[in-house]
Amino acid sequence: MEQFIKIMQSEFVWGLLIGFTFAFFAWKSGLSTKLRLSRDVRRLESELRELQGHLNTQLKINSQGNQSLQDELDDLRRQNENLRVSLAGLQNKPGRAEHRQYQITESAVRMMREQAPGFAPAWEKAVRQAEAEVEAGESGLKRLVRKVIPGIGMSSGPNANTPHDDEEH
Template sequence: MENFTDILKQPFVWGLALGLILAFFAWKSGISTKIRLSRDIRRLENELRELQGHLNTQLKINAQGNQSLQDELKTLKEQNENLRISNATLQSKPGRAEVKQYQIMEAAVRQMREQAPGFAPAWEKALRDAESEFEAGENGLRRLVRKVMPAIGYQAGNGGAGDDKDDPN
């Protein structure tokens, strides 16, 4: 034991012991830091996976929403174009009311050619007669004939009167 106490009295041994103690504490601190950092890395990797999953889910939802909006926009553009074409077509065609009024006026003019003496009273009478004839001809065979050939339908209603063969104009 005396040898051991002599060895402990040496300054080298004190320096070595102090160095080993410092190395032990540094090593222990390094190990604990490594363990703590590895736990932090695992926690952060899990958070990163969760965030990536959330981001992927959010991007899918946004993509589906954008796709549905684009589909709806495409549908609305097609409907808009169809409505624009329909509107242009309808504006270029005369309406049913205008066609009806034209047919009534045509029948009235034919009657005026027959009854020319007093223009105004004859015109009013002819207009009323044409309107009543048109309303009466809305049903049955007269309507079918008028749809096929409008001028013949009114001449048939007048009993063939208003034929332009006798009229010099």
């Protein structure tokens, strides 16, 4: 035991013991830090997997939304093209030019009513006569004649109801 006390009194042994003590505490601190960091890494990896799952889900949802918007846009483009073609066809439809001419004539008549003082009474009288002829032509014999031979059933002018004798003139 004397030998042990002699060794323990040596400065080298005290330095060595103090060094081993510091080394032990450093090793223990490193080990606990390593364990804590290992748990943090596992936690962060699980969070990363969860976030990647959420990101993949979000990207799928956005992709489906974008695809449906693209499909709708393509459908609207097709409808637009169909409507454009239909409109062009309707504008070239027979009777369209006559309808346009009717609108122009109607507009001109309105302007003439406003601007020409003697035009309105004569025009209104002519319109009433034409309406009476159309109403009379929609029923009875005139209607039948108009259906069989279009153009004969309608008259124009005040003497249209009287027969013309071309042989006498």
